[in-house]
Amino acid sequence: xxxxxxxxxxxxRLAPSLQKYKGCTIIDINPGIGLWSxxxxxxxxxxxxxxxxxxSSTFLRHxxxxxxxxxxxxxxxxWPQLEAWEPDRYVAEGLLPALNAHDSTEPNQSIxxxxxxxxxxxxxxxxxxxxxxxxLLCWASDIANGVTFHAGGPVRMLLWCPEKDATSxxxxxxxxxxxxxLLMEMTCKIEEIVSSDELVSAKQKKRDQVVELDSGKRVAxxxxxSGVSIPPERETSLQKHIKEVVGRSKSNSxxxxxxxxxxxxxxxxxELEELGEKFKDVPKDSKGRYIMRRIPTxxxxxxxxxRFLELTRNFKHAQKRTVLIEELLQQQAEIDALDLQAHASxxxxxxxxxALAKVRLKKKQLQEKLADTKGHATRDEFEFFKHDRKAYAxxxxxxxxxxxxxEPLKAYKEEFYPEKPLSLLDVQPRHPLPYRLRxxxxxxxxxxxxxxxxxxxxxxxxxxxxxxxxxxxxxxNVPSLTDPTRGGERNILDLTxxxxxxxxxxxxxxxxxxxxxxxNLGDLIHRGSLVDDIQADEGIRPRGR
Numbered sequence: 001x002x003x004x005x006x007x008x009x010x011x012x013r014l015a016p017s018l019q020k021y022k023g024c025t026i027i028d029i030n031p032g033i034g035l036w037s038x039x040x041x042x043x044x045x046x047x048x049x050x051x052x053x054x055x056s057s058t059f060l061r062h063x064x065x066x067x068x069x070x071x072x073x074x075x076x077x078x079w080p081q082l083e084a085w086e087p088d089r090y091v092a093e094g095l096l097p098a099l100n101a102h103d104s105t106e107p108n109q110s111i112x113x114x115x116x117x118x119x120x121x122x123x124x125x126x127x128x129x130x131x132x133x134x135x136l137l138c139w140a141s142d143i144a145n146g147v148t149f150h151a152g153g154p155v156r157m158l159l160w161c162p163e164k165d166a167t168s169x170x171x172x173x174x175x176x177x178x179x180x181x182l183l184m185e186m187t188c189k190i191e192e193i194v195s196s197d198e199l200v201s202a203k204q205k206k207r208d209q210v211v212e213l214d215s216g217k218r219v220a221x222x223x224x225x226s227g228v229s230i231p232p233e234r235e236t237s238l239q240k241h242i243k244e245v246v247g248r249s250k251s252n253s254x255x256x257x258x259x260x261x262x263x264x265x266x267x268x269x270x271e272l273e274e275l276g277e278k279f280k281d282v283p284k285d286s287k288g289r290y291i292m293r294r295i296p297t298x299x300x301x302x303x304x305x306x307r308f309l310e311l312t313r314n315f316k317h318a319q320k321r322t323v324l325i326e327e328l329l330q331q332q333a334e335i336d337a338l339d340l341q342a343h344a345s346x347x348x349x350x351x352x353x354x355a356l357a358k359v360r361l362k363k364k365q366l367q368e369k370l371a372d373t374k375g376h377a378t379r380d381e382f383e384f385f386k387h388d389r390k391a392y393a394x395x396x397x398x399x400x401x402x403x404x405x406x407e408p409l410k411a412y413k414e415e416f417y418p419e420k421p422l423s424l425l426d427v428q429p430r431h432p433l434p435y436r437l438r439x440x441x442x443x444x445x446x447x448x449x450x451x452x453x454x455x456x457x458x459x460x461x462x463x464x465x466x467x468x469x470x471x472x473x474x475x476x477n478v479p480s481l482t483d484p485t486r487g488g489e490r491n492i493l494d495l496t497x498x499x500x501x502x503x504x505x506x507x508x509x510x511x512x513x514x515x516x517x518x519x520n521l522g523d524l525i526h527r528g529s530l531v532d533d534i535q536a537d538e539g540i541r542p543r544g545r
Contacts (some may be wrong), residue, residue, distance in 0.1 A: 004039075008039065018040070026035040028052060064076060087149050108150070108155050115157060144187055146431065159427055160422055171213075175195075185502050187433065191428075192425055192426075196410070235410060276307075282299065328369065335359060391487070445509050474515055
């Protein structure tokens, strides 16, 4: 990080929550030139600040100047990466007290962990899993087990990582949820403090814009109530878009909001606006159709005019498709509301029967409309948005992204060296840990999520891949799976793995260990297939490399 202004803007957001870390030990892995490190150092005034930079790093000379300052509390550790992430070396050097595992979930504010996974190799040799993900997998597992750096209580980490890695750690759509993000949700609260706008729009491209707009409005209200402001140059494209749509909805009809959200995700929208301005004086009839015989030949033969007509047709088609999908989504929302009413307490038998009959009728009407819908793309987009809306309607919303209390600050590539889009994640441990899994339970959780996420059927029947009969034996003992008020589905086969809540994952793990006929965990490990899958997915390597 080479931008002083970016450091100051980020710390303005973080400063209130960092006051409790005054006098702590800062462990700082890959600090680079030390600019970010020194800014946090000046704010927190730590007891000691341990700068762990590889011995071959070109940045060591920058860090040495910090160590040589009068009364410096910096210590330079030119250790290999393997050792920098292992607490035993710190204990052996007398830099940390002995770390003995215990059950405390009270956050340990005597340690603040800073890390940067952005300028080392993105992946380990032979692994398709990003290095950042492997670090966080170990981090979350250690929080759950209460070991390594978390032996004295779970530790907070401020992590700079490649923006594309943050997409899976803090997903913004249900489809982007992974087994890692599920584990992180069970152990941590994550907020994106800085985001490089270059990839933010790409991540938002497929999200239901109605949901994104509503989420953005909620965050804008929270920011206003808490007095949080973002400098104009730090506003992301999403924040600017929300401001624009809110402004349109205040000054225009309600349809302006729909138009803005339906066209925002199209990459050619700006091009259409520019060409529309160029050809605004081309004659049209009363229905808005171009009168070709009255258009000058030089315009008709202009390739840009042909492109304009093509984009105009695309725009109209997209609008029709948006309206159709929205109608389908509204029908689904009506079915969900009626279903909740039908299962509400206090209904007598005849009232419940009538309510369920109404649900069946509405479902039949929706299925008929879907059957008449042309094109797989429209049906697929409906399914995608349906699950996003259900996840957002949960109380609280399923995605951690929708728990944010402020929008991230926009960063520019040139504020980093080498230039690349980075994200700053504030990874805070949950307290208490309501869904804590340890030891054998945590190992099985990893087997479970590996089996589910590799299942092409996209539902919980993949439990049978771990052990025959597991689906029928385990799922009835997890009530949340079929409880819509807790994110479930009445028909369990309609529940996709991407909508598994931490409560459900915890319940499945507990139910597995309560199953009398379950295979011995040692036998599953000996059998090796799922362990091999875990290693293939996660690129198992020694933790620090």
